[in-house]
Amino acid sequence: MQPEAKEPEEDSVWEEPPSVLWGLDPMFNAFNRLYVKDILQMRESCLVSGIYFYNSHPIFKVDVLGTVVYKREREDFFCYGAGARSFGSSARGDFNPANELKKLRQAQHSSSHLEIGELLRVRGPVKTSRQQREIMASTYYKVSDPVMAVQISWMMEVPQLYRQCYDKPFQLDSSAQNPNIQGGSASYLLGRATHILKDFLKEKEVTSFRPSDVQDLLQRLVFRQPQKTASEQEPEAGPSSGPPTSFKQLGELLQKSLQILQDEGLVFRKVKSQDEVYHVTERDKDLLMAVRDILLEDCRREKYAEKGCHILHVLSSVRQRYSRNVSKAALELVLKALECNSDIISTSDSHYTIL
Secondary structure, eight states: OOOOOOOOOOOSSOOOOOGGGGGGSTTTTSOBOOOHHHHHHOEEOSSSTTOEEETTEEEOEEEEEEEOOOOOOOTTTOOOOOOOOOOOOOOOTTOOHHHHHHHHHHHHHHHHOOOTTOEEEEEEEEEEETTEEEEOOSEEEEOOOTTSHHHHHHHHHHHHHIIIIITSOOOOOOOOOOTTSTTSSHHHHHHHHHHHHHHHHHHHOOSEEOHHHHGGGGHHHHSSSOOOOTTTSOTTOOOSSOOHHHHHHHHHHHHHHHHHHHHTTSEEOSSOSSSOOEEEGGGOHHHHHHHHHHHHHHTTSTTTTTTOEEHHHHHHHHHHHTOTTOOHHHHHHHHHHHHHTTSEEESSSSEEEEO
């Protein structure tokens, strides 16, 4: 694909993330489903050609679905390939390898030769050639979509990816390597700590917890000693040894990890007080019931009867009636859970109504 190039937007101040840290961003090795407009406007790396940045995310591979509006085919320009097909052995007398090969070539030609107006999916690395932004297709094929099911699904999934991944900037701790912390850079350590807490929420199926309940899980990341097993640990004992700086780092690491869980909506604090209690969003039955009751009540009003309630309206109502500390990310998880349970249904990208 070779769309018309457009000059990327210039920011007044922008610093390219160090190349040694690009691999920490999951978008770096993924085929990213970006809009063509954003592909055209991505900044190219000053350090490595073929690497681009969207919202500070390092990107070099994309996945695009679109309608063919221009084509140029030459024998020396395209290299076609066909998937493997097993002919097997057959005792039938009418089996003709030449005819089967002809059919295979016809099928390959039909799926790889495109006409104007046909739907195309392309995956491959991005490059800039002669001041034009191109996608060098490692995989491409014509999409059969008579009832537009593929396109509708795509249009529903891509905005979600933008909200959950692409539009959240790639953030790394700017601090240097810390020799007192096992595991290297602070950003890598924070990622490991967050992963440990997510595993805890998944495996234990708790509905709420306090920081003291999970602090021991992160000790092995900070203190330079092997972590004891559950049978070896004393009930209320803290780390057996460690410098004061390590205790401080443990506390900071725990708070930053919990903040990430809150930013992602996985947990929230119903009441902010000295007694820090974190509620697991998808397991808070009171929150799920409150959201369902709000939709049940408000969707009866004429204003919301046809289209349903916008997510921001639901968020405002939840904060008034249940907790001021519920974030939009948390509400999105609740709405998704209710929709999976067939309690509600989304009427559009951001509107919901009761079933």
